[in-house]
Amino acid sequence: MEHSVKHRSKSVIKASLLTGLSLLSITVLSEPSSNSLASNHAVLQHTVATSVTASKTKINEQEPHHQHCQMATQSEASLTDLLQPFADKMQHSTGVYVLEKGSEAMLSRAWLTTQAETSIDIQYFIFSTDNIGLIASDYLVQAAERGVKVRLLVDDIMIDAEDDELLKIDSHPNIEVRIYNPLANVGKNLAEKLYHLATDFHDFNQRMHNKAFIVDSNMVITGGRNVADEYFGYDQQYNFRDRDVFLLGGISQQVQSSFDQYWQHELSVPVAKLLKKGNGFADLNFTQLHQYACEPNNFLPIIRERIGQVPKVFSKVNEQGKLHWLKGVQYIADAPGKNDADNFLAGSGKSTQTLIDLINSAKSSVLIQTPYLITTDKGKQLLRKTVERGVEVKILTNSLASTDNLEAFSGYKRDRKQLLATGVQIFEFKPDAQIRQKVMALDLKDGSHQSPIFGLHAKTMVIDDNITVIGTFNMDPRSANLNTESVTILPSKQISAAVRQEILTEMASENAWQTKQDFNPDSEAGILKRLRLTWRRVIPKSIL
Missing domain, CATH: 3.30.870.10 (Endonuclease Chain A)
Structure with a gap:
């Protein structure tokens, strides 16, 4: 499609x-x-x-x-x-x-x-x-x-x-x-x-x-x-x-x-x-x-x-107690400009370092939702060390069939197997995920003869079931080094339990495919989309 x-x-x-x-x-x-x-x-x-x-x-x-x-x-x-x-x-x-x-x-x-x-x-x-x-x-x-x-x-x-x-x-x-x-x-x-x-x-x-x-x-x-x-x-x-x-x-x-x-x-x-x-x-x-x-x-x-x-x-x-009053909420935003040209297409930022610190602090689990998953060697090393500490890491991202960004998917596809080798579990969103019936508007105009494609755009992280991060940060070099980003850190077990359940539901088989070393769902995308993906390999990952 x-x-x-x-x-x-x-x-x-x-x-x-x-x-x-x-x-x-x-x-x-x-x-x-x-x-x-x-x-x-x-x-x-x-x-x-x-x-x-x-x-x-x-x-x-x-x-x-x-x-x-x-x-x-x-x-x-x-x-x-x-x-x-x-x-x-x-x-x-x-x-x-x-x-x-x-x-x-x-x-x-x-x-x-x-x-x-x-x-x-x-x-x-x-x-x-x-x-x-x-x-x-x-x-x-x-x-x-x-x-x-x-x-x-x-x-x-x-x-x-x-x-x-x-x-x-x-x-x-x-x-x-x-x-x-x-x-x-x-x-x-x-x-x-x-x-x-x-x-x-x-x-x-x-x-x-x-x-x-x-x-x-x-x-x-x-x-x-x-x-x-x-x-x-x-x-x-x-x-x-x-x-x-x-x-x-x-x-x-x-x-x-x-x-x-x-x-x-x-x-x-x-x-x-x-x-x-x-x-x-x-x-x-x-x-x-x-x-x-x-x-x-x-x-x-x-x-x-x-x-x-x-x-x-x-x-x-x-x-109903769904409006939670919390102390210790943090709003982390990069400074305007983020990095100057002295760190060409690199340099990190406040939001990047904050997320790295949170992952390093994890003791049992890290759940991540990101529409674009493009990892550098430093990122894969971070995830590998986290898994080696006994922390379970699960990531939900877009499949080729659901993505709106072929350039970003090409960067993910290039080292998908290397990322899996770090020990993380990866799930790829289905374009017809059943969860859309719950979270999408039901008031689309008459005349639509087919359901819209459903893609992932949420940027969320749950750490150890007691900290939730909701923001603008994608797991890619562009968010890490170039774009200014912002994240809100919510120290709440109740919120974390609810958001964790949402993410786990979206990782279920009716909503996502689990990608492994011997299986990926790329073939579920149309032939034209697969062909259009091919030339994107020439784009450097550092700007994706």
């Missing part, structure tokens, strides 16, 4: 842009990558254009409906009032709830956006202009129109928005957009991209992979999910099994401080400094964006209703 064009382009960008093997991929960064994405680009373009045609957007322009959908998710009580019962706990500990399902991760973000009182700070590697991205943008604009200050920090390399779209969002007086390390995409023509690729190869490859959604400086969602359909179970062709964690009070201030550090760093450049407004740039008008989000075909009414029910669900979670 093959992915949609949208997802193939993402995996190609990650490696072919970075190696210079395919110049075409450089131009893809500012091009719509599928028919559906192209139509969504058109919606944001409508907020820029001074004249549009209703047939192109297919949206309902009735103002009463627009007003109704705006009011549907407003809460009677303020966020401050709702949090008042937890005020003392928030000062001395951190409320923690693991967001396993894509739907609850989406609903939580949406509801918090509607209730934010002072600020929303957003830090992402990918913020797409697909259906989820457009609706998220609409919610952010509505928050800004209430007076909430919105800051959006996005890495440069995967942005698929057009220049006018970025400028339009940034033009709102309460919204500011900055681009991290803009060497590859925003405001760059093809010649400039090639120049930076040739002369600043290390810096060109250094990306911001952190992910944080921060409301009023005391509520945070962080983890593996970017902002795009596939991270929340709403893509028709390919979806991710992912994991986030909601943090209330406590450590949230440290996440805010990390965001501020990135925001103020010289690598984070205001989009207004990168792009110039064209002669046809329209006055501030988000009507078309609001109307898109109000159209039931784009945003199902049942989902809007569920957003309004989040406070009741939260109360139930609290009553």
Whole structure:
């Protein structure tokens, strides 16, 4: 089975842009990558254009409906009032709830956006202009129109928005957009991209992979999910099994401080400094964006209703003891820039060393979920020594059939047998894993004749059944040495027991294949995908 064009382009960008093997991929960064994405680009373009045609957007322009959908998710009580019962706990500990399902991760973000009182700070590697991205943008604009200050920090390399779209969002007086390390995409023509690729190869490859959604400086969602359909179970062709964690009070201030550090760093450049407004740039008008989000075909009414029910669900979670109040929660984030060119494509980082220390501290077991599993000699040595100490190490990663990134899989495939020789147990995710019925959204639009491929994207580790790590870190050289990453460390036996059970369930035969020296499931992938994997062997593992 093959992915949609949208997802193939993402995996190609990650490696072919970075190696210079395919110049075409450089131009893809500012091009719509599928028919559906192209139509969504058109919606944001409508907020820029001074004249549009209703047939192109297919949206309902009735103002009463627009007003109704705006009011549907407003809460009677303020966020401050709702949090008042937890005020003392928030000062001395951190409320923690693991967001396993894509739907609850989406609903939580949406509801918090509607209730934010002072600020929303957003830090992402990918913020797409697909259906989820457009609706998220609409919610952010509505928050800004209430007076909430919105800051959006996005890495440069995967942005698929057009220049006018970025400028339009940034033009709102309460919204500011900055681009991290803009060497590859925003405001760059093809010649400039090639120049930076040739002369600043290390810096060109250094990306911001952190992910944080921060409301009023005391509520945070962080983890593996970017902002795009596939991270929340709403893509028709390919979806991710992912994991986030909601943090209330406590450590949230440290996440805010990390965001501020990135925001103020010289690598984070205001989009207004990168792009110039064209002669046809329209006055501030988000009507078309609001109307898109109000159209039931784009945003199902049942989902809007569920957003309004989040406070009741939260109360139930609290009553059931699933909101854990913990001391000792840690948020570890790499410094902006991470490594300079003195350590070419190497150099480690704070997040890397933290994970190494945790693995070295393990006494009985290490469970790992990682979508991309590319080990260096140092990494294999670490795992071998861990196994030799009597620690059981199990790793769940993507199979060839489930992966969205052939470049990364090629790096894994090259030394899969060497990795198995260290004594670790490896399980490869099935593209039709039965667990998807539990964690995916069940509200996909009508007309889908086959179930989407299901790939792994969660980056999680459980140590000795009492420490859980949820973050952005993949087990690959790119996360270790180039990309800035962040991880949240949760010292809780209860959380660890629940997350451990989730991972073990996903390693079961209905969800994964166990790979051994004499067996791997590569043949389960389609012939075309296997053929496309072949040439990726030339890409150096150090940039995967």
